[in-house]
Amino acid sequence: MGSHPDLATEASGLVKTFGKVRAVDGIDLSVRTGGVYGFLGPNGAGKTTAIRVLATLLPPDGGGARVLGHDIVREANAVRGRVSLTGQFASVDEDLTGMENLVLLGRLLGYPRTQAKKRAGELLDAFGLTDAAGRQVKTYSGGMRRRLDVAASIVVRPDLIFLDEPTTGLDPRSRNQVWDIVRALVSTGTTVLLTTQYLDEADQLADRIAVIDHGKIIAEGTSGELKASIGSGALHVRLLDPGQRGDAERLLAETLGVAVHLDSDPAALSARISDTERVAHALAQLSRSGVVVTHFALGQPSLDEVFLALTGHPAEADDDATEENAA
Amino acid sequence: MTTTPTMPPQTGVDETLRAALVSRTRPPRASALSASLTFGWRALLKIKHVPEQLFDVTAFPIMMTLMFTYLFGGALAGSTGEYLQYLLPGILVMTVAMITMYTGFNLNTDISKGVFDRFRSLPIWRPAALVGALLGDVVRYTLASMMVIVLGVIMGFRPAGGVIGVLLSVALLLVFAFSLAWVWAAVGLVVRTPNSVMGVSMMILFPLTFGSNVFVDPKTMPGWLEAFVGVNPITHLVAAVRGLMSGTVPATRIGWVLVACAVLVAVFAPLTMRLYRTKR
Numbered sequence: 001m002g003s004h005p006d007l008a009t010e011a012s013g014l015v016k017t018f019g020k021v022r023a024v025d026g027i028d029l030s031v032r033t034g035g036v037y038g039f040l041g042p043n044g045a046g047k048t049t050a051i052r053v054l055a056t057l058l059p060p061d062g063g064g065a066r067v068l069g070h071d072i073v074r075e076a077n078a079v080r081g082r083v084s085l086t087g088q089f090a091s092v093d094e095d096l097t098g099m100e101n102l103v104l105l106g107r108l109l110g111y112p113r114t115q116a117k118k119r120a121g122e123l124l125d126a127f128g129l130t131d132a133a134g135r136q137v138k139t140y141s142g143g144m145r146r147r148l149d150v151a152a153s154i155v156v157r158p159d160l161i162f163l164d165e166p167t168t169g170l171d172p173r174s175r176n177q178v179w180d181i182v183r184a185l186v187s188t189g190t191t192v193l194l195t196t197q198y199l200d201e202a203d204q205l206a207d208r209i210a211v212i213d214h215g216k217i218i219a220e221g222t223s224g225e226l227k228a229s230i231g232s233g234a235l236h237v238r239l240l241d242p243g244q245r246g247d248a249e250r251l252l253a254e255t256l257g258v259a260v261h262l263d264s265d266p267a268a269l270s271a272r273i274s275d276t277e278r279v280a281h282a283l284a285q286l287s288r289s290g291v292v293v294t295h296f297a298l299g300q301p302s303l304d305e306v307f308l309a310l311t312g313h314p315a316e317a318d319d320d321a322t323e324e325n326a327a
Numbered sequence: 328m329t330t331t332p333t334m335p336p337q338t339g340v341d342e343t344l345r346a347a348l349v350s351r352t353r354p355p356r357a358s359a360l361s362a363s364l365t366f367g368w369r370a371l372l373k374i375k376h377v378p379e380q381l382f383d384v385t386a387f388p389i390m391m392t393l394m395f396t397y398l399f400g401g402a403l404a405g406s407t408g409e410y411l412q413y414l415l416p417g418i419l420v421m422t423v424a425m426i427t428m429y430t431g432f433n434l435n436t437d438i439s440k441g442v443f444d445r446f447r448s449l450p451i452w453r454p455a456a457l458v459g460a461l462l463g464d465v466v467r468y469t470l471a472s473m474m475v476i477v478l479g480v481i482m483g484f485r486p487a488g489g490v491i492g493v494l495l496s497v498a499l500l501l502v503f504a505f506s507l508a509w510v511w512a513a514v515g516l517v518v519r520t521p522n523s524v525m526g527v528s529m530m531i532l533f534p535l536t537f538g539s540n541v542f543v544d545p546k547t548m549p550g551w552l553e554a555f556v557g558v559n560p561i562t563h564l565v566a567a568v569r570g571l572m573s574g575t576v577p578a579t580r581i582g583w584v585l586v587a588c589a590v591l592v593a594v595f596a597p598l599t600m601r602l603y604r605t606k607r
Contacts, residue, residue: 055448059605081356081450091441093369095376104372107365108451110354119350126347136376152445156353181344188348 008033008160008191009054013063016046016053023049025215026063031193031208033068033159036186038206039195040307046215047195048088051162054193055085068159084153088164088195091149094138098129098148101137105155123151127181143174150181154190161185163194167201179205199307213311227300234299235271235279240292242266248291255282267294359452366459371466383429384471388422392478395542403543408483415479416496416568417541420561422475423468423504424536428528430464431511435521438606447603454600461508468504472497488574496571499584503564506588509595516602540565560587 011029015022023046031037039047052058054067056076064071070078085091092101099120106116124133127147137145146166153161166182167175182192182205196202202209203223211219211226219226227233235256239248245267249260252271256278260271273279279298286293357365374381395418400407437443437460446456476484476493486493510531515524538552539545539561545553556562563583570577 052444057444057447077450080448083448085444085448087441087444089441091445093373093442094440095373096369097376100372104365104369105445105449107368108357108362108446108449108455110357110361112354115354122343122347122350126341126344154348157348157350180341184341184344184348188345190348 006032007066007069008037009065009067009193011054011063011065014050014053014060014065015062016049016058017061018049022215024053024060027212027215027217029065029210029217031191033191034186034189035207036182036192036194036205038202038209039193039212040197040199040202040206040209041195041212042197045212047197047212048164049215050212051085051164051193051195055083055162056080057085082158083160083162084156084158085162086149086153086164086166088168092137092145092152095136097134097136098124098140099133101148101152102155105152109156111155119155123155127151141174143170143177146170146174146178147181150178154185157188158190160191160193163192165195165197167196167198175201211307211310219306219310224300226306229306233273233276235273235282236263236268236295236297236299237270237283237286237293238265238268238295240267240294244291245269247289248286251285251289251291252282255285357451359455362451362455363458363462366456367462367466368459370460370463374463374466380433381467381470384426384467385474387426388471388474389478391422391425392418392475392482396482399542411479411482411484413569414542415475415484416572417539417565419472419475419479419496420500420565420568421536421541423471423500424507424561425532426468426471427464427504427508428511428525428532429467430461430508431513431515431524431528432521433464434460434512434515435518435524438516438603453604454596457512457599457603461505461512464508465501465505468501469497472500486572486574488572492571492574496568499567499571499581500564502588503560503584506591509592509599513595513599513602516599516606535559535561560584563587 007030009029009031011027014024014027014029016024025046027050039050041047049058053060054065054072056067056072056079059073064073066072067079068082070082072079092098093104096104099117102120102123103113103116106119107113111119121130121133124130127150129144129148129151132140132144137148140148150163150166153163163182167178170178179201182194185192192205194205206223208220208222209226210217219229221229235252237248237252239245245262249262249269252260252269256271256273258271258273260269262269276298283293283296392415396407396411396414400410400414404410404413434457443456447453476497488496511524511528514527515521518524518527539556539559541561545556545562548556560583563580564587567577567580567584570580
């Protein structure tokens with residue numbers, strides 16, 4: 001496998017097994033530097049294992065991978081020098097204070113004591129944790145813990161950061177804060193590789209997404225490409241006069257050739273479409289028949305729908321369902 | 328909290344955050360020693376924040392010393408005072424040897440937490456996290472040794488070897504404890520729960536410490552047992568500590584103890600590291 005300078009991560013046929021379970025089952029990957037790359041999949045899909053192998057925590061059982069041009073097995077230490085990992089469960093020491101955690105990492109990364117303290121103070125300030133610096137982490141809220149976690153990952157700014165389910169279990173406000181931090185990281189040149197089981201998170205943050213199921217990548221592309229690949233979207237129409245909804249329904253059903261759904265809003269209707277060409281025709285038809293449209297939108301399918309289409313099961317499949325499918 | 332509670336910072340990136348992120352300084356790699364010592368510092372911080380965890384190295388030694396001296400002293404040596412001179416070095420060794428199993432216990436608890444994932448993804452000398460934890464435990468063993476010796480002196484123990492003899496014997500004991508702790512570190516990485524670490528360690532430590540010269544002279548034992556006691560490294564360690572405390576230098580015994588230490592580290596440190604590397 002030749003190394004490519006523009007690639008943050010490249011993998012070919014990567015396999016990791018635990019006993020009989022093939023947690024990562026032949027993953028090929030090529031992630032460019034810069035931006036956010038998302039691993040999307042339900043619990044137990046193999047996202048975490050894949051990240052742990054790439055971050056050199058687990059040796060692969062087959063295939064190979066290079067991270068920032070370094071082989072993850074033969075040059076593991078070179079990889080470790082340039083990446084950092086924020087695990088799924090807070091990877092900070094709960095018994096220590098926020099300050100102590102960051103100083104500890106600063107020291108381990110080679111800063112002398114005073115510089116480690118200075119850097120820790122700087123990060124606590126940047127992440128809004130100055131007031132909690134002297135408190136044990138076990139007293140922190142979920143959001144504070146997560147921010148400290150990310151701060152701990154950038155004591156020395158890595159070229160590539162692995163974030164394993166960075167917002168799982170966070171309230172919306174904390175989630176937004178983490179998203180802002182991720183965007184800030186990217187804007188300063190760090191490549192982010194994150195896993196998520198939230199479709200909207202992948203949609204919002206990731207430039208490219210790999211959909212993972214049962215240890216395999218079943219689809220890869222931008223969120224737009226993934227949505228387009230299943231070839232359907234939805235047309236939403238809102239009328240000036242709710243009394244015309246019956247006419248509109250009939251006209252749309254005729255021109256689009258699909259069932260039209262009446263929304264809970266009495267003036268709105270929507271239809272699943274596969275051919276966008278017909279939409280213009282349908283709208284023109286409405287106008288010609290005197291049905292006044294105040295608003296229309298051509299929506300792409302949600303990633304939920306993409307996931308269902310790709311895997312045949314919803315993204316929110318629980319662990320039991322996943323194991324049943326695996327068996 | 329310094330952020331305003333009403334408006335989540337949605338647009339634009341906070342300037343302090345950006346400044347902190349832009350920082351590109353990359354310090355030189357921490358040396359193996361510095362990384363190990365930093366992990367040792369972490370162990371001390373944990374003692375500072377959770378002082379309850381010193382219970383085992385304070386209460387346990389006191390209990391052992393009092394119990395065995397007063398329980399067996401009269402019966403075994405005629406008087407508790409006489410017996411204390413013989414018993415105390417042995418009880419010191421036994422106490423510290425027993426306490427080493429908490430190393431495995433703590434490691435098993437610690438390693439299951441996410442923070443070890445982070446440590447393992449750092450560009451540092453890999454054994455540093457374990458070496459540091461074991462170094463931190465040496466502080467605990469020292470504390471336990473002090474408890475036993477101070478209590479012994481209060482009860483009437485008078486080491487002829489003086490302060491030097493006592494210090495040398497404690498130093499030897501700490502080297503042995505550090506070496507033995509690698510066994511429990513390996514056990515701590517293999518078994519699933521902290522409680523099973525205790526179970527396995529007890530199974531080994533009980534025969535090892537009682538099947539020695541800690542309590543009685545091996546000459547009173549049946550031949551097969553005397554043979555076991557003769558090769559038991561604890562026996563050599565107890566004899567060496569007794570010698571040093573009574574003012575002699577039992578070079579052969581010390582030699583055997585150091586050989587045992589070297590073998591323990593040579594076998595169990597690489598094994599532990601192998602387990603640590605491949606830990607799921």
